[in-house]
Amino acid sequence: SRGVSRSAEGDVRVAGVSVHELAAQHGTPAYVLDEADLRSRASGYRRAFEAAFAEIGAGVDVYYAGKAFLSLAVARWVHDEGLRVDTATGGELAIALRAGVPGPHIGLHGNNKSDDEIVTALEAGVGRIIVDSLVEIERVADLAGARGLVAPVMVRVTTGVHAGGHEYISTAHEDQKFGLSVAGGADSPAMAALRRAVERPELHLLGIHSHIGSQILDPSGFEVAARVVLTLRAELAERTGVLVDEVDLGGGYGIAYLPGEVALDPDRIAKDVAASVQASSADLGTPLPRFSIEPGRAIVGPAGLTLYTVGTVKPVRIDDGRVRTYVSVDGGMSDNIRPALYGAQYHAELVGRVSQVEPVLARVVGKHCESGDIVVHEVQLPGDVRAGDLLAVAATGAYGRSMASNYNQVPRPPVVAVTDGRARVLLRRETVDDLLALDQG
Ligand code: LLP
DSSP: OEEEETOOOOOETTTTTHHHHHHHHHHHHEEEEEEEEEHHHHHHHHHHHHHHHHHHTTTEEEEEEESSSOOHHHHHHHHHHEEEEEEEEEEHHHHHHHHOOOGEEEEEOOOSHHHHHHHHHHHOOSSSEOOEEEEEEEEHHHHHHTTOEEEEEEEEEOOOOOOOOGGGGBSSSSSSSSSEETGGGGGGGHHHHHHHHOOOTEEEEEEEEEEOBBBBTTHHHHHHHHHHHHHHHHHHHHHSSSOOOOEOOOOOOOOSTTOOOOOHHHHHHHHHHHHHHHHHHHHTTOHHHEEEOOHHHHHHSSSEEEEEEEEEEEEEOOTSEEEEEEEEESSOTTOOOHHHHOOOOOOOESHHHHHHHEEEEEEEOSSSSSOOOEEEEEEETTTTTOTTTTHHHHHOOOSGGGGOOOGGGGOOOOOEEETTTTTEEEEEEOHHHHHHHHOOO
């Protein structure tokens, strides 16, 4: 069984496990991850892109972007489902390797990689290091050369396409830290970096990488960016005689956070992108490269929810005399920073019982010492919502636990996987003793 079900008596189950049982066994707050759901999204993306790109005669690899959430089990699940793993730091790389993901199936990103991270990646034989600056091209080449290795690299470029849910998570416009700009044609920073990567014998230039942003719901940006990258590839071939084999189109596939919102459909987008790259490469007169994509949120986001227990409930009179019911829960911005950081919207439901009481305008808030500590800005909850009630917040699987903090010395919640009626802890709950253990007095 996959997904959330609710009986007439209000018994809510995730993958066949009752939320009461989960709360009783593991406490709250807790992140709950539906393994079958995650796996089917992973294989769904892989199948959709493989099918659509097979139609145009191109291969494609799907890398799961581990920044969205990574643990040993999750790395194994996505590997089982035929995905590769994209990492952005030495920590993510270590988890992927420890999980048994083969080095050649791992990519390493980062705009400021340490020597340690680069060397670990080289020694693990990662399939690709995505380089993000001219200086890094020299560093990776030097570190590889010193070890008698040839580093497989992609150059990350910025296409000028500005996409995604929030300025902080849009990555391909000009004034930000990632990638090398394609602006300037033959003299662009991107072209200079690609040429340098071709020149250095310690590097094998696999291809060009573009990531345009995150939580993208308008698919046209992917098509525009793909065209820009394919054009750059053709220009590089003209200038150097090297037609690179691979193009990565990044991640960023948007999901539904609220009831009624519609996620990007992987089949649809795969077909659209495939059609557009086919048209571009016909115009350019270059054969198609192998493609890859790096979805994170779309794989793990909808597969996760957070369970909270309600504490204080406080009616607060707002602007025009209306009342907003502030419902405090036992977590907050330490387990989900996204509302505070991006103004992200979520949906909460009472899951422990059924109430016939009229809904009221509510705001779900955390237990931290800031008024911006909001879990759900605006939601209708039954008017009798009270201490001890269980609330579930949907679609918290991505960038929840992975961006969690210990603000106010709050221990981070566990991640509990549910599969076929059974629950298993993937990451245990932190304790105050864990926090004290770091403190050297
Ligand atoms: N590839 C690269 C190079 C990336 O930088 C990212 C995300 C991804 C793939 C995966 O993007 P996704 O498919 O998950 O959208 N913390 C923010 C999202 C930051 C995304 C950063 N890079 C949030 O909570 O919305």
